[in-house]
Amino acid sequence: MNTNHIGQPLARVDGRTKVSGSAQYAADFNQPGQAYAVIVGASIGLGRLTELDTEAAQRVPGVLAVLTHRNTPKLAYAPHKGFIDPEHGERLHVLQDDRVHFYGQPVAVVVAQSLDQAEHAATLLRIGYAAQNPVCDPLDTRAEAVVPEAGREPGPHAADRVRGDPDAALAAAAVSIDAHYDAARENHVPIEPNATVAAWEGERLTLWSKSQFVVNEQAEIAAILGLPAGNVRVVCPFIGGAFGTSLRTWPHVTLAAVAARVVGRPVKLVLSRRQTFHLAGHRPRTVQRVALSSTPDGRLTAIVHEGRGETSRYEQFAEALTAVTPFLYSCPNVRTRYRLVPLDISTPTYMRGPGEATGIFALECAMDELAHALGMDPLALRRRNEPGLDEGLQLPFSSRSMLACYERGADAFGWSRRTLAPGSMRDGRLRIGWGMACASYPVFHGQASARVRLLADGTAEVEAAASDMGPGTYTSITQIAAQTLMLPLERVRFSLGNSDFPPTPPHGGSMTLASVGSAVRAACLAALDRRREAGHGSGIIEASATAGPDAGVRGRFSMHAFGAVFVEVAIDPDVGTIRVRRVVGTYGAGRIVNPRLAASQCTGGMVGGIGMALMERTALDPRDGRPVNAHMADYLVPVNLDIQGLEAHFVDEVDPHVNELGVKGLGEIALVGVAPAVANAVFHATGKRVRELPIRIEHLMEH
Structure with a gap:
């Protein structure tokens, strides 16, 4: 009897239910x-x-x-x-x-x-x-930026953070760049x-x-x-x-x-x-400024990252736009600044990779610009500035496999064959570009509860008020429960999506597996203890448990997943069409419970990142704030013909600090880093730097 389920690429336990049409979604519950x-x-x-x-x-x-x-x-x-x-x-x-x-x-x-x-x-x-007359554009002269209330207190979530003297370092630098980036409003369109x-x-x-x-x-x-x-x-x-909607x-x-x-x-x-x-919310439009400086050999001397994001006038939606900047690279002088721009719009909300996806777009494009100014390979520049600890918090990382991600991803992609000069790679008449970017997302772990019943027929029922919008929660939690209970997978039935079940955190922020999985594991262990105490009776054994993060441990480490994304684009020089030919993503995300589901999560995130880079933009009529392309004919998302080779790789990473399962989560980081890698590849193909998302044909055809 095989009960070694964790780490196995098992098929979805709910797959047959979905493909047969028997799965019931909200609107299917007719009364x-x-x-x-x-x-x-x-x-x-x-x-x-x-x-x-x-x-x-x-x-x-x-x-x-x-x-x-x-x-x-x-x-x-x-x-x-x-x-x-x-x-x-x-x-x-x-x-x-x-x-x-x-x-x-x-x-x-x-x-x-x-x-x-x-x-x-x-x-x-x-x-x-x-x-x-509404104000619905953050660049409108009538719009006024404000300090987010949630960021007024000092600390890691402060709207303004500084170390060293970045302005002086920029002024004295041998090499520097200073650029502005504009990322469009997006809608989730599930x-x-x-x-x-x-x-x-x-x-x-x-x-x-x-x-x-x-x-x-x-x-x-x-x-x-x-x-x-x-x-x-x-x-x-x-x-x-759902993607957050x-x-x-x-x-x-x-x-x-x-x-x-x-x-x-x-x-x-x-x-x-x-x-x-x-x-139902949207990813807010953001405008950002990033200034970088370095020594002639590529050692960063200053980073300035400033950003503004739109919000409604009746609520303040804030996201982690500049949160990655203080720790992604080693640099003695860093300043971040985040502001909100209240507008006459509905409140934005979280959308896959919220904050990090947009903030890393600006930071990683700026790193590519600095590499070009230095005449340096973009990957070499990043390797040169790899930090030994989180310099923003002055804490060690619980684990950081960024260098391993660079190596594995570059090898899989063939990065060593990249030529340095923009416009120097061709495939017939097509211009070829290779770009790359880093990815990072924090490890979230919330308190969750679960209930387990061991039945007389040797099966088990597991319940938690979690959700499953597609990543495979039914399957991965069943794997954790079955292995903990030492049962075959088919002998465990996991139920979710009911507020009568034990409470769990939201199904977002890449926290479900860490939070719900830890609670289910604890409940399974409690049920086994009760069964041992009761002997081998024929009755039902029931146990519940609550699990959550260890505040002491989390206070001693900086906890994040990391990744590296490599992209190849082909551009038609006559009409400016951009086609993403390949994406290779490599991730250090702790323990991978189900490699098959994990790879699916990552390729799905890559598709979303391609949409962010090249297609998705909710356009508002300035007269009334009406989304003029609020339908699937004009709000463009990638379709099958837009997607070619997507590869996801995982480095072996053991992190005993993040949670009992050692998992970090993948859903969010899978999208982070894709858009800047595409933008950097477009520059490598054409020599034209586009600092606005999505990148459109007209950007490349402008003279």
């Missing part, structure tokens, strides 16, 4: 007597409602209710902030007043017996506005749109809702509606992609619950693709 709700969004970007004529909509056959701020029940909106929610500001109070904060904000909800009836009635609403089915039974509410954090959604909706948390249950066994509880969940209570029957509310651009 008897169900009605359908449709959100009507504001058609201005700022102002107030002056007219709301619902009479024609209410006359449509099948319409059950039209909710506006005039007749929606006043909601409690009690204080609640999960740690995934913005720390400062107040969430949108939906349909509670006549104010419009951003384009697409819900101003009405139509509920009808069928979706067609609801959609038709929604078109008949007559809405008038007193419109104001296959599954945000959806909720809400049903009341007396004072108890069940939500079948797309959520990466079911226990937070339970607490948030309870606070909004003024209910005990125990009166709300959130169910989400499967997620059809379902970490928060967005207004549509509240509206589904309120609509169901008003009409006295279950209500399904599914956001349209266009509405997901308005109502």
Whole structure:
């Protein structure tokens, strides 16, 4: 009997369920007597409602209710902030007043017996506005940057950090570069749109809702509606992609619950693709400045990294834009500065590799620019500045395999064959470019709980309120449980996605395996102890356990995953089209529980990074803040024909400090580093430095 499951490239335990179509996603949980709700969004970007004529909509056959701020029940909106929610500001109070904060904000909800009836009635609403001119561009002269409230205190998360005297070092340097970078706003566009089915039974509410954090959604909706948390249950066994868009509880969940209570029957509310651009967060647009200086042989003497990111006016969404800069390279003089720009937009949210992906884009492009100014190989420059410890915190790394990633990735890619001069590599008439960049992401580990039942038939049931949006949580946690219990994989059944299960952190930040896996392992060990104490009886043995990070250990080390990304592009010089031919990513991410799933995670992140580099950009109409390309025809993402050779490699890394399992997480770092590697490859192919994402044909055709 083989019970050595960890480290094996096993197939997904839920694979058959998904490909057979029997997996149920949020909108699949249809209820008897169900009605359908449709959100009507504001058609201005700022102002107030002056007219709301619902009479024609209410006359449509099948319409059950039209909710506006005039007749929606006043909601409690009690204080609640999960740690995934913005720390400062107040969430949108939906349909509670006549104010419009951003384009697409819900101003009405139509509920009808069928979706067609609801959609038709929604078109008949007559809405008038007193419109104001919104500010929706961080470069608008009317926009004012502010210090994020979350970054005002000194420490590792401070908005301003400095060591040494970087300005003096820059002024005295033999070689320096100083450049600005602009990374576009992006939307998550997962296959599954945000959806909720809400049903009341007396004072108890069940939500079948797309959520990466079911226990937070339970607490948030309870606070909004003024209910005990125990009166709300959130169910989400499967997620059809999310990338961060379902970490928060967005207004549509509240509206589904309120609509169901008003009409006295279950209500399904599914956001349209266009509405997901308005109502479910986005990666914020950022503008950054990076200045670097070095000695003639490439030793860094100064790093200055300044960035601004957009946020809404009613909340402060802050991300780790400059967090990597103090420790990625060895440098005596470093300054970072982070500001927020409040705009008349909806609140941004986390999107795969949040902060790090955008910040490393600027830093790693700047390193490539410095290497070119030095006449130096970009990889050699990075190797020369490898630090021996985290110089920002003055702490040792729990493990750092960056040099091993460089070596493994360069060998797999064939980097030694790269010529130094831009434009010097060709394939027939095509210009070939090879670029590379570093990647890093912190090791997050949150407190999680799990429950295990050992049944008389020799099987085990494991439960935790985690989520699975595609990385393989069902499988990897089953592997951990089966190995700990010394059972065959098929004898363990892991259930997740239910707020009635033991609580876990959000399914994001690459923390699920470390957090939930550690809790499941602890619960399995507790169940085995109970079985030994009880003898070999025929009854059910049940045990629960909670596991979390060791604050003492985490205070003694800097904990991060690291990686190196190598990219080849081919560019048609006549029309400027860019094709990514190869991506090789090598990662030091601790213990790899399932290499098959890990490789899938990494190649998926590479695809997202290619989209960030070359395609994805949410364009706003400056007159009203409307996302003009809020549909899949004009919001471009990579498709099969855009993707060629993607390779993921893992270096052997043992880290006894990060958690009991020694895992670091892969979902976020897999995207980090790809966009700058592509940008650097484009420069190597053409000699043209593009500092704006996404890189477009017009950038290369401009003279």
